[in-house]
Amino acid sequence: MLGGVRLLKLFKTRALVLRSRPLGERDRLLSLFTWEKGKLGAVAPGARRIKSKLAAGVDYFTCASFLLHRGKSLCTVTQLEVEFAFRKIRENIKDYTYGMYFCELVEKLVEEGEPHPAIFNLLLECWRCLDDSSADREILARYFELKLLSLLGYHPHFKDCLYCGDTKGPFFWSINSGGVFCERCRPREGAVFFISSGTHAMADRLLNLFPAAKILNLRATEEQKNELQGFTRQFLLQWTGTGPFKGLSFLEKLNAQEKDKKTNNAPQ
Incomplete structure (x- = not known):
């Protein structure tokens, strides 16, 4: 027995x-x-x-x-x-930190004992992309954040104006509403930020991209990366009520050091 x-x-x-x-x-x-x-x-x-x-x-x-x-x-x-x-991820401090950040998000945002096959697949596919040297790490991180938020039910909205459905822009990102508004409809109070057309298009593309392997071909300007990082971080902190995220803070320091190094080494 x-x-x-x-x-x-x-x-x-x-x-x-x-x-x-x-x-x-x-x-x-x-x-x-x-x-x-x-x-x-x-x-x-x-x-x-x-x-x-x-x-x-x-x-x-x-x-x-x-x-x-x-x-x-x-x-x-x-x-x-x-x-x-995925042993290659462990061999590079930056890749390791990105991978740990993905794990940290899942640990903090997914409830204990609740099956999430789609999130399981998302994490596995993003590890696979991180193991590939051709992936842009910053874009991959934004992809993971946006997809994870959507799968958890937060659904950041980039397709069109939340109020009137305008698709032409220019657009403004509202933290409180979790989406974009056109110039005419945008809230006049609260945390509302202009989002460039290139960043808006990239965010919408990342949110709807499938499978994750397609991200290996995506590239973005530094301006777009900075904008994406800014509003995804704000969205994460405000809408999930969780944070700060240690992995994200460390990544920001690593990326800032890397950009400073490139600037200092650039020909005068």
Whole structure:
């Protein structure tokens, strides 16, 4: 009977490793984003040992098939089989930070135990793009933010004026309304910002882009990137009520340092 109860508590699931940290001298504590059961916590016994069969599947940016034993508060990893391990992401500090930022957003914004297959696919595809050296990291980050917000039900609106449906512009982005207005309809109070035609078109394209691999061909000007970053950050903070995001703050510092370096090295 006891063996039967244990079998009932075993389940197999496909999962992405959102977080992995040491637990004691031998184990690792994981935050997993599973296909069937959403976000859950798990212990990987002995995974810190070099010869552990679990060691290969408990690193960040890993997609694996897990056999888990359900406990009172945490699951225990009994077996796993790695599907994808995006090791290139771990080799570059900037790529690593972008990847961690994506994980942080999912950890903070997705409720525990709620399945979100579309968000699972979004994160996996964006890891895959990040593993590809041709992807523009800043555009990829904006794509991930906008798609995640939309899938969670926040639905930022760029297609046309929220009030009259005008599609020509110029447009103004309203933080409080979560969308754009034309010159005639724009609110005269609150946080309302002009959005250039190029940035408006890019935001609408990112929101409707599918699959994620198409982002490998997208490029934007520095002005468009700065505008996109500004209003997506404001939208995230105001509409989700969550933040600040450590990964985003660190990325902004890295990008600022990189741009300063390019400016200083430019021929006079």
